[in-house]
Amino acid sequence: MMIGLNEYFDCPTCGKTVSRIGLISGNTVGERLYSDGQLILPMFPEEPAITRCLRCSTLFWITEEIKSDNQEQRRADDIKFLTIYEYLTALKNGTCKLAGQVLFIRKRIWWAFNDRIRKRKTRWFSRKEIDKNTRLFRSAKEKEIWTENVHQLLAMFASDNLEQRLWMANINSMVQTFASDNANRETGAEDPPGWFPFWNSNSLDPRIWMVEIYRNLGEFQKCREILATLSGKNLNWIKALFEKEIEKKNRFVFQLDEQQLHPPGIVI
Numbered sequence: 004m005m006i007g008l009n010e011y012f013d014c015p016t017c018g019k020t021v022s023r024i025g026l027i028s029g030n031t032v033g034e035r036l037y038s039d040g041q042l043i044l045p046m047f048p049e050e051p052a053i054t055r056c057l058r059c060s061t062l063f064w065i066t067e068e069i070k071s072d073n074q075e076q077r078r079a080d081d082i083k084f085l086t087i088y089e090y091l092t093a094l095k096n097g098t099c100k101l102a103g104q105v106l107f108i109r110k111r112i113w114w115a116f117n118d119r120i121r122k123r124k125t126r127w128f129s130r131k132e133i134d135k136n137t138r139l140f141r142s143a144k145e146k147e148i149w150t151e152n153v154h155q156l157l158a159m160f161a162s163d164n165l166e167q168r169l170w171m172a173n174i175n176s177m178v179q180t181f182a183s184d185n186a187n188r189e190t191g192a193e194d195p196p197g198w199f200p201f202w203n204s205n206s207l208d209p210r211i212w213m214v215e216i217y218r219n220l221g222e223f224q225k226c227r228e229i230l231a232t233l234s235g236k237n238l239n240w241i242k243a244l245f246e247k248e249i250e251k252k253n254r255f256v257f258q259l260d261e262q263q264l265h266p267p268g269i270v271i
């Protein structure tokens with residue numbers, strides 16, 4: 004991982020500056036991919052794309068337009084990720100002007116809830132204990148927020164609309180960035196471009212996300228029905244993973260392990 008100079012951005016309302024770490028390059032060491040599509044790259048950590056001003060509370064997107072004129076600054080607030088409630092505010096107060104921004108926020112809310120499962124050290128518990136100890140929601144209100152959000156996501160994935168295309172374009176560009184980093188910079192020629200079969204194949208069919216959300220909702224029959232409509236050689240292994248969890252009636256996000264990430268026999 005190569006870290007560059009900090010980047011500085013000014014709050015569009017009050018001018019208070021935030022700083023963000025400028026990453027020049029990274030690699031995929033320690034990568035973790037989850038069933039909700041979140042890819043965690045410890046050696047290429049994500050920086051917030053939207054944040055909240057600590058002085059005036061304005062929520063704003065990090066864009067070139069608000070890049071600070073003074074890039075030599077040393078005193079600035081570190082940029083922070085939004086909380087679930089701040090993401091919700093961003094959906095309601097006009098911070099999202101583009102369809103892709105709405106999708107981005109809804110995806111982050113979904114992932115933020117799932118982070119509670121991801122962060123648990125559950126490997127020492129039995130399945131029964133995991134279920135008992137895993138709390139996705141801390142209140143009835145949170146359950147309401149989560150349910151509304153995943154239904155909105157389902158509607159987006161189900162329709163052939165702008166949001167869906169933006170989602171796909173975003174994922175595709177992310178894959179290409181990482182694939183190119185991986186192939187060209189850090190790991191040499193051992194990993195071919197397109198090292199990430201889950202993302203870089205026809206498995207990008209958004210129905211896979213519908214399967215995941217229905218699984219989260221505990222609607223396992225619906226999961227099976229949609230899974231049955233998915234086809235493609237490269238999808239078989241991911242379908243098998245989902246089927247295994249559906250069989251166990253596991254509703255929670257799960258990690259695809261290294262072998263599953265790079266299944267043998269997959270040639271791109």
Ligand SMILES: [Zn+2]
Pocket residue numbers: 014015016017018019056057058059060061
């Ligand atoms: Zn401000």
